[in-house]
Amino acid sequence: MISTNILNDLGQNNTVETSLDKLKTYEVSNPLVRSGRTPQCVIKPKDVPELQKVIRKAKEGKFGLVPVSSGGPHTKGGISCSANHAVVDLADWNKIPWVNRRNRVCFVEPGVTYGQLNNFLQGYGMTLPTPLAPRDTKSVLASTIDREPHIWPRMQWDFQDPVACTEFIYGTGELFRSGAAGGPGTLEEQRKSKGAQKMPMGPGQTDFQRILIGAQGSMGIMTWISLRTELLPSIERPMLVAGDRLSKIIEYVYEVQRPWLGEHTFILNRLAAAMLMTCGNPGSFDRIRNSLPEYICMQNIAGFERLPTERLEYQYEELKNMAGGNGLKLVDKVGEIEAPALLKAAQSPCGPRDWRHVVKGHCLSIFFLSLLNNSEKYIAVARESARAFNIPDEQIGIYIQPVIQNHACHIEFMVPFNPDDNHEVENLKNYEADVTERLIKARAFFSRPYGKAAEMVFKNNPGNTELIRVIKGLFDPENILSPGKFNL
Amino acid sequence: MLTVDELKELKDIVGQEWVKDDLPTRDAYSIYYNSSSLNKEDKLWTARPAAVIMPKTPKEISELTKFCNRKDFMLKPFSTGWITSSAPGSRKTILLDLKRMDKIIDIDIKNQIAVVEPYVRAIDLQSELWKHGLNVHAVSCGGNHSILASTAAAWGYGITGASMGYQARNMLGVEWVMPSGEILTLGSPGDGAEWFSTDGPGPGVRGLIRGFQGTFGGLGTFTKVGVKLYRWDSDPEYEVHGGSPKYVLNRELPNLGVFILMFPSKKQITDAGYKLGEAECNYSDFRMPAFFIALGFTDNNLELKQLWSTGVFPKLARYVLTVCVHGHSKKEYQWKVKALKQIVKESGGLILPMQQIPLAAFDIVKPFFKMFKNPLKLITRIPFIQEITDMMKTSEEMRLKLLTTAFFILVRHANNSQGGFRASSGMFTSVGAFDTWDMGFEQADYIAGVKRPAIEKGLILDDGGDLGSGGTFDFGHLGYIEGIGEYSTNDPESRKATKAIVEESLHGTIERSLGLPIAAFGGPMNQLFGPHCYNYHEMIMKIKAKLDPNSSYDSWTYSGASEKAFPDEKEGYTFF
Incomplete structure (x- = not known):
């Protein structure tokens, strides 16, 4: 229990919630995930010094802190904690304190959402690449520091992009700034010298923020990040390629991505595409799904500020030829899906609930990294496992997202389910365990481990896991x- | 001194012929370029290593590491060993020369990934990659550097960074013999997958081993690295004529062009740099200072002296950006060239014709240039000046000659830092914080001012002051310029002046918030900068203490002088 004295002390300058109804909203909303304990309280710190005080009080009162920036429902399990803990909710910190068009950069606080940010950036002729249709309340900071893939792979050089610099607080309560923001000088002094807090590494010989990225809140609490933003296209021609043979689409994507042609791209199977397109109108799900071939690939083409029409024209010609060379056609519409509508759905917040959940109320998501040309192998693994649990192929959604300029790819399998059907939930729990194990054996890399993967993946490389423990001891010695x- | 028994133990690990403890060999590994910068006495010689060992496998390195955990010795690995940071920090240091680990383990053509050992040089890998339509980013010390070192262990600006990024960010997995001797692979290959990520599962623990700079051998040995590759859509090979030191391409390469862009002011060159990045025109770029341009126009130092003394270059070529445009196809190349020309025009710049200009021509124009403070500003205001300039032609050979010089710098990495040494016996560098293209020029201006008194006194070479060299990264998202100077390694006064310049610049970058300079690594530098940067140096010392409690690795270039070092080896230094 967190002592009343501490709660009263923290309550003087900060909002502290203790009502059970409120606390329940910070539980993991997913029957497939071990839920952990209900938090003892939710603290909404007023500012950075108060947040530092919260951390010091947690040390004094021997309770844990789980940082949260997105609004609920929380489904992946990132906030699950089995220890006595309080939630630190930073969703109300939602300012965009600085933006700079020349250097294509902006600062965001933890509670800034994709919709909010991209509306704001539009006024500067810029945009931030989005994950595939993020929830309305999805925090940009939470998503990017989780290495969540976005749909514009050409703009991602490295896995930590688009994060540029960060400010964070160690588990000791000490404040730190990483990358160019680390100094010397204040942010304002650096800007006076024409710095813009873009360089992500350091300070010096350590890449501090990289250790927090992917750590699911276990190494530090970030208070702001700077982000590399991109030019907003001035002219766009979203197109599609589609077909029943994934191998052809994959070859096409390789050919296009190698010379950095085209813009936003991703591959969905017909179930996933129909789920995405109907998240605001589930009634049309069957009609849309039935109209589609097995796979559909977004291929946006754009021009920016420089010779936009000519750029779009030469790229269109090249992409059309590449599609043709792979036995595909570059088209405006496939079945009931028009390319501009798909691009819009992919780039826009999908509503209060994850688009994957709309069909049946919830969805099992299993995602990992590999190489694009391994996709079909992993689809076969997922389907083979599914057959043992009487899950038909057509009930598995597939999302394939090239990342870091197509040097790797995110592969995601989605199985929609009814969370109130205990039998279905139990079956999917068993499926998740089985398929995750099979995928690991088949060399899938669970870079962002949640659910069953989080329980299994750290056994693969014990030396790496031990190193994580060592770092935890340095960044958050009191745990x-x-x-x-x-399991740290 | 290693005892007979200790030497036997080492020889049992790697084989007798690969352990060198004779004096001539150890002395050969005790002198480096700029090694006098490492001690207060201004001595050219560094500590003499206890031995030099050339291992072949990670397992051997692991055994050697375990040896140093038990004994009063330390290891210091290096790959090609050109830079002073490869030097031993102590007479108790055993150098690991990794030249026997020289295999390209794999090239995944489809996914554009190479896996290499430490002694694979950039130029060797590039030669192999071009056959497959691929390329690799090389840092600007030149094609002879180790790709593994620039990716995992060291640092370095590189001219192809415009499109291929900063090399630390191109790391896709790394194999590491840790200070304990354990062999650990980070990222996807550590989990049994292919080499495509160093991050995860969970936290990006690679952050421990590589920031802006690496650990320079102070925290173990990296034995394999996965490297992100990029496209190459031109010919797999090229042919040249001529002879050393001046080879000339027989013909232009398809879908590839190099452009020398001249601007009258800092504002105009920076504007153009950002716009070129946004349009993704620049496959590679290099802000080439006036003195280096003059160097490129001449074949020997006498010509250089004559040309530089005309005074034309400091006025004409103060703000020059050399750019390589590379198209996937002819259509794309044409679009990019058109965009580049439009950008240069609207930025008020001029594209120099790709013609080697006869040196006598500079004598002719000298009086005109003497009359005006910024003659280029006037020239660029002449109507149709670009069109007039484009009509200037001499001969095909003269065109190819200049094209070749630019090609070897911008694409082939065959004439980088070392090429800049020609005018003197030594080169130093300073500032070089990495952030924005604009901030690069602020650093260049600052260091030019610091150098000026020494130039006026004749203590360092008169390069005009502004020898700021660098370029853009990630299509203009990032920028970098370091402040180079040239000095005489044989003249104690010149060395002393150089050291004073670099020291002043270190403090100046703190006062002016100009970022963490290129030399900000190792104990004394981290102690200097850490208190101004959230005490990052304290975390470095904690990491070292936790991972290397027995000081099995010499850490002078990382956390500071090792516990095992002799007292006289724990003094400060000013690295340049």
């Missing part, structure tokens, strides 16, 4: 932050 995460 305050997300205690128990990754």
Whole structure:
């Protein structure tokens, strides 16, 4: 229990919630995930010094802290904590304190959402690449520091993009700034010298923020990040390629991505595409799904500020030829899906609930990294496992997202389910365990481990896991932050 | 001194012929370029290593590491060993020369990934990659550097960064013999997958081993690295004529062009740099200072002296950006060239004709240039000046000659830092914080001012002051310029002046918030900068203490002088 004295003390300058109804909204909303404990309280710190005080009080009161920036429902399990803990909710910190068009950069606080940010950036002729249709309340900071893939792979050089610099607080309560923001000088002094807090590494010989990225809140709490933004296209021609043979589409994507042609791209199977397109109108799901071939690939083409029409024209010609060379056609519409509508759905917030959940109320998502040419192998693994659990192929959604300029790819399998059907839930729990194990054996890399993968993946490379423990001891020696995460 | 028994133990690990403890060999590994910068006495010689060992496998390195955990010795690995940071920090240091680990383990053509050992040089890998339509980013010390070192262990600006990024960010997995001797592979290959990520599962623990700079051998040995590759859509090979040191391409390469862009002001060159990045025109770029341009126009130092003394270059070529445009196809190349020309025009710049200009021509125009403070500003205001300039032609050979010089710098990495040494016996560098293209020029201006008194006194070479060299990264998202100077390694006064310049610049970058300079690594530098940067140096020392409690690795270039070092080896230095 967190002592009343501490709660009263923290309540003087900060909002502290203790009502059970409120606390329940910070539980993991997913019957497939081990839920952990209900938080003892939710603290909404007023500012950075108060947040530092919260961390010091947590050390004094021997309770954990789980940082949260997105609004609920929380489904992946990132906030799950089995120890006595409080939630630190930073969703109300939602300012965009600085933007700079010349250097294509902006600062965001933890509670800034994709819709909010991209509306704001539009006024500067810029945009931030989005994950595939993020929830309305999805925090940009939470998503990007989780290495969540976005749909514009050409603009991602490295896995930590688009994060540029960060400010964070160690588990000791000490404040730190990483990358160019680390100094010397204040942010304002650096800007006076024409710095813009873009360089992500350091300070010096350590890449501090990279250790927090992917750590699911266990190594530090970020208070702001700077982000590399991109030019907003001035002219666009979203197109599609589609077909029943994934191998052809994959070959096409390789050919296009190697010379950095085209813009936004991703591959969905017909179930996933129909789920995405109907998240605001589930009634049309069957009609749309039945109109589609097995796979559909977004191929946006754009021009920017420089010779936009000519750029779009030469790229269109090249992409059309590449599609043709792979036995595909570059088209405006496939079945009931028009390319501009798909691009819009992919780039826009999908509503209060994850688009994957709309069909049946919830969805099992299993995602990992590999190489694009391994996709079909992993689809076969997922389907083979599914057959043992009487899950037909057509009930598995597939999302394939090239990342880091197509040097790797995110592969995601989605199985929609009814969370109130205990039999279905139990079956999917068993399926998740089985398929995750098979995928790991088949060399899938669970870079962002959640669910069953989080329980299994750290056994693969014990030396790496031990190193994570060592770092945890340095960054959070009292084990305050997300205690128990990754079994640390 | 290693005892007979200790030497036997080492020889049992790697084989007798690969352990060198004779004096001539150890002395050969005790002198480096700029090694006098490492001690207060201004001595050219560094500590003499206890031995030099050339291992072949990670397992051997692991055994050697375990040896140093038990004994009062340390390891210091290096790959090609050109830079002073490869030097031993102590007489108790055993150098690991990794030249026997020289295999390209794999090239995944489809996914554009190479896996290499430490002694694979950039130029060797590039030669192989071009056959497959691929390319690799090389840092600007030149094609002879180790790709593994620039990716995992060291640092470095590189001219192809415009489209291929900063090399630390191109790391796709790394194999590491840790200070304990354990062999650990980070990222996807550590989990049994292919080499495509160093991050995860969970936290990006690679952050421990590589920031802006690496650990320079102070925290173990990296034995394999996965490297992100990029496209190459031109010919797999090229043919040249001529002879050393001046080879000339027989013909232009398809879908590839190099352009020398001249601007009258800092504002105009920076504007153009950002716009070129946004349009993704620049496959590679290099802000080439006036002195280096003059160097490129001449074949020997006498010509250089004559040309530089005309005074034309400091006025004409103060703000020059050399750019390589590379198209996937002819259509794309044409679009990019058109965009580049439009950008240059609207930025008020001029594209120099790709013609080697006869040196006598500079004598002719000298009086005109003497009359005006910024003659280029006037020239660029002449109507149709670009069109007039485009009509200037001499001969095909003269065109190819200049094209070749630019090609070897911008694409082939065959004439980078070392090429800049020609005018003197030594080169130093300073500032070089990485952030924005604009900030690069602020650094260049600052260091030019710091150098000026020494130039006026004749203590360092008169390069005009502004020898700021660098370019853009990630299509203009990032920028970098370091402040180079040239000095005489044989003249103690010149060395002393150089050291004073670099020291002043270190403090100046703190006062002016100009970022963390290129030399900000190792104990004394981290102690200097850490208190101004959230005490990052304290975390470095904690990491070292936790991962290397027995000081099995010499850490002078990382956390500071090792516990095992002799007292006289724990003094400060000013690295340049």
